[in-house]
Amino acid sequence: xxxxxxxxxxxxxxxxxxxxxxxxxxxxxxxxxxxxxxxxxxxxxxxxxxxxxxxxxxxxxxxxxxxxxxxxxxxxxxxxxxxxxxxxxxxxxxxxxxxxxxxxxxxxxxxxxxxxxxxxxxxxxxxxxxxxxxxxxxxxxxxxxxxxxxxxxxxxxxxxxxxxxxxxxxxxxxxxxxxxxxxxxxxxxxxxxxxxxxxxxxxxxxxxxxxxxxxxxxxxxxxxxxxxxxxxxxxxxxxxxxxxxxxxxxxxxxxxxxxxxxxxxxxxxxxxxxxxxxxxxxxxxxxxxxxxxxxxxxxxxxxxxxxxxxxxxxxx
Numbered sequence: 001x002x003x004x005x006x007x008x009x010x011x012x013x014x015x016x017x018x019x020x021x022x023x024x025x026x027x028x029x030x031x032x033x034x035x036x037x038x039x040x041x042x043x044x045x046x047x048x049x050x051x052x053x054x055x056x057x058x059x060x061x062x063x064x065x066x067x068x069x070x071x072x073x074x075x076x077x078x079x080x081x082x083x084x085x086x087x088x089x090x091x092x093x094x095x096x097x098x099x100x101x102x103x104x105x106x107x108x109x110x111x112x113x114x115x116x117x118x119x120x121x122x123x124x125x126x127x128x129x130x131x132x133x134x135x136x137x138x139x140x141x142x143x144x145x146x147x148x149x150x151x152x153x154x155x156x157x158x159x160x161x162x163x164x165x166x167x168x169x170x171x172x173x174x175x176x177x178x179x180x181x182x183x184x185x186x187x188x189x190x191x192x193x194x195x196x197x198x199x200x201x202x203x204x205x206x207x208x209x210x211x212x213x214x215x216x217x218x219x220x221x222x223x224x225x226x227x228x229x230x231x232x233x234x235x236x237x238x239x240x241x242x243x244x245x246x247x248x249x250x251x252x253x254x255x256x257x258x259x260x261x262x263x264x265x266x267x268x269x270x271x272x273x274x275x276x277x278x279x280x281x282x283x284x285x286x287x288x289x290x291x292x293x294x295x296x297x298x299x300x301x302x303x304x305x306x307x308x309x310x311x312x313x314x315x316x
Contacts, residue, residue, distance in 0.1 A: 003037040014130040020107040025134035026262035027112040030181045035080045044077035050086050078106045085111040098128045136179030138309045178290045232297035234281035
C-alpha cells in the first residue's frame with residue numbers, strides 16, 4: 001500500500017503556502033512513515049527525532065545544526081522534526097528556527113499528542129505554521145486513492161455508492177481490525193487484539209503518565225476500559241465519577257486528557273442555543289472502534305470517525 005498519497009498532497013500544498021507545517025495525530029497512525037516519505041521527494045532533507053539520543057544531543061548542543069546539511073542542489077531543504085514537542089522549550093525553539101530560517105528551509109513538525117498542550121508558556125507560534133492531522137485509515141481514504149484535495153473539499157466523505165461491493169469489504173475490515181496501519185494491514189483479529197491491548201496500555205502508562213504527571217494511572221486505565229460501553233449515549237460524567245470513586249472534575253479532566261492524546265474524541269449536541277449545548281452532555285467516541293462490543297454502537301462510532309475526518313480535512 002502506498003504511504004498515504006492523499007495526506008502527502010495535503011502536506012505539499014500546505015508547505016507551498018507556509019514553510020512550517022505541523023502534523024499531529026494519534027500514536028502509531030503512520031506519521032513517521034509519512035514524514036519520511038514526504039522527505040524523499042526533497043533532494044536536500046534531514047530527519048530529526050527527539051526520541052533518538054543522538055538527534056536530541058545534537059539539537060541541544062547546537063540548535064542550528066541543520067545549517068550544516070550537505071546540499072545536493074540549490075533547492076530548499078526540508079527539515080523534519082519528529083516528537084519535538086517533548087523538548088521542554090520546543091515552542092521557543094521552533095519560533096526561533098522559523099524567524100531566522102523561513103526563507104532558507106522548510107519545516108515539517110510531527111507529534112503523537114496535540115502539539116499545543118505540553119508547553120503553556122513561551123512565545124506564541126501563531127501565524128508561523130499551518131496544520132493538518134494524520135488520522136488512522138478511514139473508508140473514504142482507502143477507497144479513493146486517486147481523488148484530489150479539491151474533490152474531498154467539494155464532497156468531504158468522498159464515498160462513491162457505485163463501488164459499494166469493494167467498500168463493504170473495506171468497511172468490514174475497519175470494523176474488525178480498526179484503522180491503525182499495523183493491525184489493519186496485518187488483517188488478523190488476533191493480531192489486532194494484541195496490538196490494541198498493548199497500544200492503550202503503553203499510551204496511558206508511558207505517554208500520559210510521563211507528560212501529565214497523573215498519579216492515579218490504574219484508575220485512568222479503568223476509565224478508558226469503561227468507555228466502550230458508553231459509546232452511543234451522552235456520556236454521564238457523574239455516573240463515571242461514582243463508579244470510579246473520584247471527583248466529577250477529575251473524570252472531566254481525564255476525559256480531556258484522553259482527547260489530547262487521541263484516545264477518544266467528543267461531539268457536542270447540536271442546538272440553536274449555545275448555552276444549552278454547553279450544558280448538555282457530549283458523546284464520546286473511540287479512535288479504536290473494534291474495542292466496542294455492541295454492533296450498533298460500533299457502527300455509530302465508525303460513522304463518527306468518517307465524519308470527524310471529513311470535517312478536519314475540510315477545515316485543517
